[in-house]
Amino acid sequence: MAEIIDGKAIAMARREIAAKRAAEFAxxxxxxxxxxxxxxxxxxxxxxxxxNKKRACADAGIASLEILxxxxxxxxxxxxxxxxxxxxDGVDGILVQLPLPAHLDSRDVLLAIxxxxxxxxxxxxxxxxLLAGEPSIVPCTPAGIMRLLEEYGVSPSGKDAVVLGRSTIxxxxxxxxxxxxxxxxxxxxxxTRDLPAKAASADILVAAVGxxxxxxxxxxxxxxxxxxxxxxxxPDGLKGDVHFQEALxxxxxxxxxxxxxxxxxxxMLLENTVEAAYRRIGxxxxx
Ligand code: GUN
Numbered sequence: 347m348a349e350i351i352d353g354k355a356i357a358m359a360r361r362e363i364a365a366k367r368a369a370e371f372a373x374x375x376x377x378x379x380x381x382x383x384x385x386x387x388x389x390x391x392x393x394x395x396x397x398n399k400k401r402a403c404a405d406a407g408i409a410s411l412e413i414l415x416x417x418x419x420x421x422x423x424x425x426x427x428x429x430x431x432x433x434x435d436g437v438d439g440i441l442v443q444l445p446l447p448a449h450l451d452s453r454d455v456l457l458a459i460x461x462x463x464x465x466x467x468x469x470x471x472x473x474x475x476l477l478a479g480e481p482s483i484v485p486c487t488p489a490g491i492m493r494l495l496e497e498y499g500v501s502p503s504g505k506d507a508v509v510l511g512r513s514t515i516x517x518x519x520x521x522x523x524x525x526x527x528x529x530x531x532x533x534x535x536x537x538t539r540d541l542p543a544k545a546a547s548a549d550i551l552v553a554a555v556g557x558x559x560x561x562x563x564x565x566x567x568x569x570x571x572x573x574x575x576x577x578x579x580x581p582d583g584l585k586g587d588v589h590f591q592e593a594l595x596x597x598x599x600x601x602x603x604x605x606x607x608x609x610x611x612x613x614m615l616l617e618n619t620v621e622a623a624y625r626r627i628g629x630x631x632x633x
Contacts, residue, residue, distance in 0.1 A: 347594060347595065348572070348593070348594045348595075348596070348597040348598055348599055348600040349498075349598065349599050349600075350594075350599075350600060350601075350602055351494055351498060351599055351600065351601045351602070351606055352605070353490075353494060353601055353602075353605055353606040353607055353608065353609045353610050354605045354609045356493065356494060356497050356609075356610065356613075357490075357609035357610050357612065357613040358609075358613075360493065360610070360613035360614070360616075360617060361402065361405065361406055361612075361613050361616055363617075364406050364408075364613065364616035364617050364619075364620050365405065365406040365407055365616075367620045367624075367631040368406050368407040368408050368616075368620050368623075369407050370631070371620065371623055371624065371631075372407065375627060377409075377436055378407055378408055378409045379408050379409070379438045379439070379619050379620050379622075379623035380408065380409040380410070380411065380436045380437045380438050380439070380619075380623070381399075381403055381408055381409070381410050381411070381437070381438065381439040381440075381441065381465065381615075381619045382410075382411040382412075382413060382431045382434075382437045382439065382440045382441070383396050383399055383400065383410060383411070383412050383413065383441050383443065384413040384415065384424070384427060384428070384431075384440070384441065384442045384443065385412070385413070385414050385415065385443045386415045386416075386417065386419050386424060386442075386443075386446055386447055386450065387415075387416070387417035387419075387446075387447045388417060389445070391577075391579070392443045392444075392445075395443060396412065396443055398612060399441070399612060399615060400412060402612045402613075402615070402616055403616065403619075406616045406620075408616060408619055408620070409436065411431075411437065413427055413431075415427070417447050419447075419450075421449075421450055421451060421454065421455070424442075424446075424450060424455055425454070425455065425458045428440060428442070428455065428458040428459055429458060431463070432458075432459070432460040432463060437463065438463060438465075438619055438622045438623035438626055439463055439464075439465030439615075439618065439619040439622050439623075440459050440460070440463045440464065440465070441465055441466050441615070442455055442456065442459070442466075444515070456468050456469055456470075457469065457470070461483075462622065462625065462626055463622060463626075464483055465483060465486075465615060465618040465619050465622055466483075466485060466486065466515075466615075466618075467483040467484050467485040467486070467489075467519070467618065468485060468514065468515065472484075473485075473514065473518075473519065476519055476522050476523075477522060479526065481526075482625075483618055483621070483622065484519065484523070484614075484618075485515060485516070485519045486610075486611045486612075486614035486615045486618060487515065487516050487520075487554075487575060487607060487610075487611045487614075488516060488519045488520040488523050489523070489614045489617075489618075490607060490610025490611050490613060490614045491520060491523075491552065491573050491575075491607060491610065492523050492524075492527070493610060493614070494573070494601065494606075494607070494610060495550070495571070495573075498571075498599055500550065500571050500599065501527070502524050502527035502528060502529035502550060503527060503528040503529065504528060504529070504530075505529045505530070505549040505550050506529070506530050506532070506547055506548055506549050506550075507521075507524040507529040507530065507531045507532070507548060507549065507550040507551075507552070508531075508532045508534060508544055508545055508547060508548035508550070508551050508552070509521045509524070509531065509532070509533050509534065509552045509554065510534045510535075510541070510545065510551070510552065510553045510554060510555050510560075510561065510587070511534075511535065511552075511553070511554035511555045511556070511575070512533050512535045513554065516554040516575055517533060517535075517552075517554050518533070520552055520554065521533045524550065524552075529550065532544055532547070532548075541565070542562070542564065542565045545561060545565040545566065546564075546565055546566065546567050547567065548566075548567060548570055549567065549569075549570055549571065550570065550571045550573070551566065551567075551570050551571070551572050551573065552573045552575065553572070553573070553574050553575060553576060553586070553587035553588050554575035554576070554587065555576065555587050556576060556578065556587065557576070557578065557587060558576065558578035558580050558585035558586070558587070559585055559586070559587070559588065559589040559590075560576075560587050560588070560589075561574075561587055561588040561589060561593065562589050562592055563589060563591075563592025563593050563595055563596050564592070566592075566593055566596040566597055567596070568596050569596075569597070569598045570596065570597050570598065571597065571598060571599045571600075572588055572593050572597040572599070572600040572601070573600075573601050573606075573607060574586035574587055574588040574590070574600070574601050574602075574603050574606060574607065575587065575607050576588070576603060577603060577604070577608060584603060584604055585603065586601075586602075586603030586606075588600070588603075590602065590603070
């Protein structure tokens with residue numbers, strides 16, 4: 347029977363550290379770190395995520411600025427909001443909640459964000475730094491997963507890691523971070539042949555495919571560490587990408603949904619915001 351990773355507890359501890367650093371920043375520099383969250387349209391899941399991020403900022407002493415835009419907002423309007431936030435001194439981080447409505451080009455929107463304020467780490471400049479082995483701002487979800495592994499004493503070094511999903515938000519940066527931790531990494535996607543066999547080779551399996559209970563227990567190597575990034579709304583409630591009950595019987599460690607990876611993503615966003623605030627004034631936290 348697997349041990350269940352308590353993402354909530356670890357996230358709360360990280361949030362306290364971020365809060366302490368934010369308070370130190372405010373005391374020294376006369377203003378708190380600031381995060382602008384841009385939400386376009388009325389996707390209900392996105393609205394919940396944005397509300398959670400806003401509350402987390404308030405708890406951590408980070409000033410948050412919510413920019414709520416109508417679903418009919420044009421590309422030009424959205425980019426001009428971002429350009430204004432790029433110039434605003436009290437704004438250290440800018441986050442554009444994804445997905446955007448279909449008529450907007452998320453690539454061009456993300457390119458408009460000043461890389462120094464890109465607390466999601468989605469700008470090609472920051473993703474390029476990660477690829478070059480010189481990470482600055484790392485995407486929150488994979489960064490949070492690395493932190494969970496560390497907290498539970500799981501070193502990726504020498505392990506076989508399999509990442510299911512090749513998104514720019516999770517799969518690709520996850521694979522890079524695991525590789526930087528000296529794992530041997532396989533990235534699987536919709537065209538991968540014999541997914542169950544590939545998954546079954548994993549000492550560390552990260553599922554980020556967005557399909558409820560897609561990964562079955564029989565795909566999991568006994569004793570593997572299973573990280574479930576999925577948040578799928580189904581008629582039976584919130585489900586991960588992994589069949590949790592089956593996986594419990596095979597894994598040594600597993601993240602639940604909810605309460606696993608999700609809370610870490612928010613905690614890392616706070617850390618990235620505080621870090622960006624210090625970097626913008628040429629300092630690092632704690633120095
Ligand atoms: N949508 C789903 N996950 C994320 C995330 O980490 N950041 C942003 N901006 N949008 C998302």
